[in-house]
Amino acid sequence: MNEAVTRTRRRLVALDLAVIALLLLMAGVAAYAVFAATLLDPVDAALTASAAELQRGGSREIAEHFSVGYRGGQFVLVVSSDGGIVADPQAVGLTDGAPLRATGLHTVHLPSGDARVLAAPMVVDPPATLIVGTSLAAQDEALRRMLLVSVATGFGALALAFIAAELLARRALVPIGEAFRRQQEFVADASHELRTPLTILRTALELLARSPNRGAAESASLVRDARAEVLHMEHVVADLLTLARSDLGALPLTLRPVDGAALMQEAADRVRAVAETKGITLTVLAPLPCRIEADSERIAQALLALTDNALQHTPSGGTVALSAYRDGDTVVLAVVDTGEGISAEDLARVTDRFYRSDPARQRARGGAGLGLAIVRAIVEAHGGSVSIASDPGTGTTVRLRLRGLRRQVAAAVNASA
Numbered sequence: 416m417n418e419a420v421t422r423t424r425r426r427l428v429a430l431d432l433a434v435i436a437l438l439l440l441m442a443g444v445a446a447y448a449v450f451a452a453t454l455l456d457p458v459d460a461a462l463t464a465s466a467a468e469l470q471r472g473g474s475r476e477i478a479e480h481f482s483v484g485y486r487g488g489q490f491v492l493v494v495s496s497d498g499g500i501v502a503d504p505q506a507v508g509l510t511d512g513a514p515l516r517a518t519g520l521h522t523v524h525l526p527s528g529d530a531r532v533l534a535a536p537m538v539v540d541p542p543a544t545l546i547v548g549t550s551l552a553a554q555d556e557a558l559r560r561m562l563l564v565s566v567a568t569g570f571g572a573l574a575l576a577f578i579a580a581e582l583l584a585r586r587a588l589v590p591i592g593e594a595f596r597r598q599q600e601f602v603a604d605a606s607h608e609l610r611t612p613l614t615i616l617r618t619a620l621e622l623l624a625r626s627p628n629r630g631a632a633e634s635a636s637l638v639r640d641a642r643a644e645v646l647h648m649e650h651v652v653a654d655l656l657t658l659a660r661s662d663l664g665a666l667p668l669t670l671r672p673v674d675g676a677a678l679m680q681e682a683a684d685r686v687r688a689v690a691e692t693k694g695i696t697l698t699v700l701a702p703l704p705c706r707i708e709a710d711s712e713r714i715a716q717a718l719l720a721l722t723d724n725a726l727q728h729t730p731s732g733g734t735v736a737l738s739a740y741r742d743g744d745t746v747v748l749a750v751v752d753t754g755e756g757i758s759a760e761d762l763a764r765v766t767d768r769f770y771r772s773d774p775a776r777q778r779a780r781g782g783a784g785l786g787l788a789i790v791r792a793i794v795e796a797h798g799g800s801v802s803i804a805s806d807p808g809t810g811t812t813v814r815l816r817l818r819g820l821r822r823q824v825a826a827a828v829n830a831s832a
Contacts, residue, residue: 419595420588420591420592420595423588423591424581424584424585424588427580427584427587427588428577428580428581428584431576431580431584432573432576432577432580435572435573435576435580436569436573439569439572439573440569443565443569446561446565447558447561447562447565450557450558450561451554451558454554454557454558455531455554458531458549458551458554459520459531459533461489461549462489462520462531462532462533462547462548462549463520463533465489465533465547466533466535466545466547469491469545469547470535470537470545489547489548489549490504490505490507490530490547490548490549490550491504491505491545491546491547491548492507492509492512492515492545492546492548493537493543493544493545493546494512494513494515494516494543494544494546495512495541495542495543495544496541496542496543496544497513498511498512498513498516499511499512500512501543507525507526507527507548509525509526512544512546515532515534515544515546515548516534516544516546517534518534518535518536518544519533519534520532520533521534522551523548525550527550528550528551528552528555529550529551529552529555530548530549530550530551531548531549531551532546532547532548533546533547533548534546535547609648609651609652612644612645612647612648613644613648615640615641615644616641616644616645619637619638619640619641619644620641622637623637623638651785655785657789657792657793658785658788658789658792666713666792666793666796668709668710668713668796668797669710669712670708670709670710671708671709671710671711672706672707672708672820673706673707673708673709673711673714674704674705674706674707675701675705675706675707675709675714675739675746675748675817676701676702676703676704676705676739677701677704678711678714678715678718678739678748679699679701679718679737679738679739679748680699680701680737681715681718682715682718682719682721682722682737683697683699683722683737685719685722686719686722686723686726689723689726690726690735693726693729693731694731694732695726695729695731695732695733695734695735696733696734696735697734697735697736697737698734698735698736698737699736699737699738700736700737700738700739701737701738701739701740703740703741705739705740705741705746705748705819706746706819706820707746707817707818707819707820708818708820709797709817710797713793713796713797714748714793714797714817716789716793717789717790717793717794717815718737718748718750718815720786720787720789720790721750721786721790721813721815722735722737722750723786724786724787725750725751725752725754725811725813726752728752728754728755728811729752729753729754729755729810730754730755733752733753733754733810734752734753735750735751735752735753736749736750736751736752737749737750737751738751741819742816744818744819745799745816745817745818745819746816746817746818746819747814747815747816748814748815748817749812749813749814749815750812750813751810751811751812751813752810752811753809753810754810754811755807755808756805756806756807756808756809756810756811757803757805757807757811758807762803762805765787765803766787766788766790766791766801766803787801787803790813790815794815794816794817797817797818798817798818799815799816799817799818800815800816801813801814801815801816802814802816
């Protein structure tokens with residue numbers, strides 16, 4: 416794959432992974448927060464119940480609670496108004512209870528680890544605060560395990576996402592890579608196609624400049640060669656412009672109802688002299704009007720390219736037959752020759768730009784390998800299709816399928832009957 420396409424693929428994969436990692440991080444943080452809150456709900460409920468029970472029992476209940484010692488993972492502290500520890504029966508080990516005196520539920524850090532505490536004021540003299548708490552060791556362990564599982568799952572998901580993104584990016588960039596490759600081939604072929612006539616033209620001009628007094632016949636020959644190459648380049652550039660506009664979807668079309676049968680007859684009339692000169696029989700079978708909505712000049716250009724191509728590849732004594740007929744809702748314009756045919760290998764690429772099954776012979780005939788590519792571009796711009804069938808040594812059939820108009824002029828058929 417081209418280096419530029421490879422860089423693009425890597426950037427796409429990196430972007431995909433960055434987005435997926437961000438989504439996983441956001442989902443993980445949300446899940447962690449929800450899980451932590453869920454773990455604290457029963458703890459808070461138990462602390463609230465214990466605090467209410469102790470408050471109802473007053474000092475006697477608290478004393479009994481103290482005498483029991485550690486009970487159910489909870490601990491009880493009594494903190495004076497200045498933060499001093501009045502009672503610490505579970506030996507929590509605090510020397511300053513001020514941080515615990517904030518009324519309500521909150522999480523604090525004790526020497527033994529994090530704890531969840533509920534602070535409630537006691538109606539005693541002197542004033543004091545009742546602290547009921549419990550260790551969060553079990554909850555912290557559950558959160559730690561969840562974090563480990565989440566991190567492992569996240570890395571596993573990123574690994575799978577990387578594989579999937581790589582495969583999808585490769586698949587998605589295949590058409591782009593192919594288009595890039597074809598563009599490079601197109602530029603190289605166009606440069607090669609224009610380089611030959613430019614070389615001939617420059618040589619002719621240099622010869623004329625070096626020997627201005629050469630004979631009139633020789634000078635005229637050089638001028639004719641130069642003019643022929645200029646015309647060839649003009650034709651190639653015009654074809655390239657047509658293909659470029661087609662690629663951009665900007666091929667100008669003037670659509671109007673036209674008769675496909677009449678266009679076939681006009682194409683035959685334009686090449687009839689060439690056919691007679693080569694000794695090729697040219698026939699037209701288009702007895703009925705075949706109305707289509709099309710750009711008559713563009714379709715005529717495509718038909719002329721097909722008939723000219725058929726004549727080039729048909730030997731003397733052969734036949735080129737043009738026909739137009741309706742097939743359901745479509746109109747078929749067909750060009751059939753009895754020429755040399757096309758091999759199966761070449762048949763798959765004959766509509767590619769600058770493709771020649773025999774470059775040397777095509778160059779000798781003046782072709783640039785753009786004829787069938789132009790035909791396909793014109794027909795596809797009309798919403799139609801091109802199909803080619805060929806048998807080497809027997810001949811080739813090219814069919815253009817275009818959308819036909821539903822209203823047919825039947826009067827002309829009745830008049831001819």
